[in-house]
Amino acid sequence: MPANLLEGKPIALKIKEEIKQQVQALGTKPVLASVQVGENAGAEAYAKSQQKTADSLGIEYRFQKLGKETTEAALCEFIQKLNSDKSVNGIIIQMPLPPQIDYKKISQFILPEKDVEGLHPANIGKIVFGRAKVLPCTPAAVMELLKETKIDLNGKEVVIVGHSEIVGKPLALLLLEKFATVTVCHIGTSQAGKLQDHVKKAEILIVAVGKAGLIKGDWIEEGTTVIDVGINRVEGKIVGDVDFEGASQRASLITPVPGGVGPLTVTMLMRNTLECARLQRGK
Numbered sequence: 070m071p072a073n074l075l076e077g078k079p080i081a082l083k084i085k086e087e088i089k090q091q092v093q094a095l096g097t098k099p100v101l102a103s104v105q106v107g108e109n110a111g112a113e114a115y116a117k118s119q120q121k122t123a124d125s126l127g128i129e130y131r132f133q134k135l136g137k138e139t140t141e142a143a144l145c146e147f148i149q150k151l152n153s154d155k156s157v158n159g160i161i162i163q164m165p166l167p168p169q170i171d172y173k174k175i176s177q178f179i180l181p182e183k184d185v186e187g188l189h190p191a192n193i194g195k196i197v198f199g200r201a202k203v204l205p206c207t208p209a210a211v212m213e214l215l216k217e218t219k220i221d222l223n224g225k226e227v228v229i230v231g232h233s234e235i236v237g238k239p240l241a242l243l244l245l246e247k248f249a250t251v252t253v254c255h256i257g258t259s260q261a262g263k264l265q266d267h268v269k270k271a272e273i274l275i276v277a278v279g280k281a282g283l284i285k286g287d288w289i290e291e292g293t294t295v296i297d298v299g300i301n302r303v304e305g306k307i308v309g310d311v312d313f314e315g316a317s318q319r320a321s322l323i324t325p326v327p328g329g330v331g332p333l334t335v336t337m338l339m340r341n342t343l344e345c346a347r348l349q350r351g352k
């Protein structure tokens with residue numbers, strides 16, 4: 070039987086409505102500063118969609134583009150200025166950055182209280198203790214999708230494929246907080262020829278790799294919930310990491326790509342901006 074779609078848009082709409090009301094209650098517009106370094110069509114499109122969402126929620130989006138020759142030191146200086154600008158509540162650095170700039174280094178310069186991506190070590194550290202108020206956007210989006218399914222995560226076999234700092238690792242911590250049994254697979258798992266075995270065990274499968282068709286439909290057990298975070302462009306179309314046609318014959322719920330995790334990720338960025346603004350106002 071074909072799976073039911075687990076769509077991000079309706080959930081995003083609900084959360085955006087809540088954000089809008091809370092922004093109004095705040096009295097002043099939260100301000101999100103967005104910095105892009107150099108030209109990149111993908112980053113520009115992402116920033117445009119952030120701008121559109123921010124506008125619709127009453128959040129001020131201040132976009133700034135720096136030249137492609139910008140040095141790491143110059144970008145740090147720019148971030149320090151935004152850190153000390155009291156009118157700015159949140160800071161996001163658009164990816165990708167030119168090769169002379171190391172994102173891991175640069176992201177640590179953003180004040181933790183303005184870190185709307187939730188990726189500063191201080192904020193990631195709080196996830197370990199279950200005390201984070203600002204969560205990394207994509208893992209937070211996945212948790213919202215899971216919340217919508219009403220599945221009790223306690224003791225569930227959750228398999229994550231992909232162990233990046235922005236998705237797999239923080240997501241594993243958030244799921245542990247809900248008492249799920251979490252397995253994290255990565256390139257080493259594939260190289261050891263064990264990916265299929267792990268995927269077969271999943272009651273909930275979350276894939277964030279960036280390789281179209283990595284997860285074959287017949288690897289998925291009947292009744293599995295599948296969340297596909299991957300974004301790949303294949304022959305002009307956007308697809309995920311999971312063979313959607315095959316998987317949707319076996320999964321009980323599956324996210325479409327596009328239209329699954331994506332719409333929620335940008336919503337989480339706006340929720341974090343609101344949260345940062347509130348925390349800065351002592352609310």
Ligand code: NAD
Pocket residue numbers: 207230231232233234235236237254255256257258259264277278279280283298299300301330331334
């Ligand atoms: P990344 O490159 O930082 O990490 C990729 C992960 O996949 C690593 O853990 C790596 O070990 C693993 N991997 C690579 N090849 C593998 C293989 N053959 N078998 C098993 N694991 C393998 O990527 P990322 O930044 O975490 O992004 C992953 C994907 O998610 C990308 O397609 C990205 O575009 C997408 N993404 C989507 C959203 C969204 O909002 N929908 C947000 C962030 C990332």
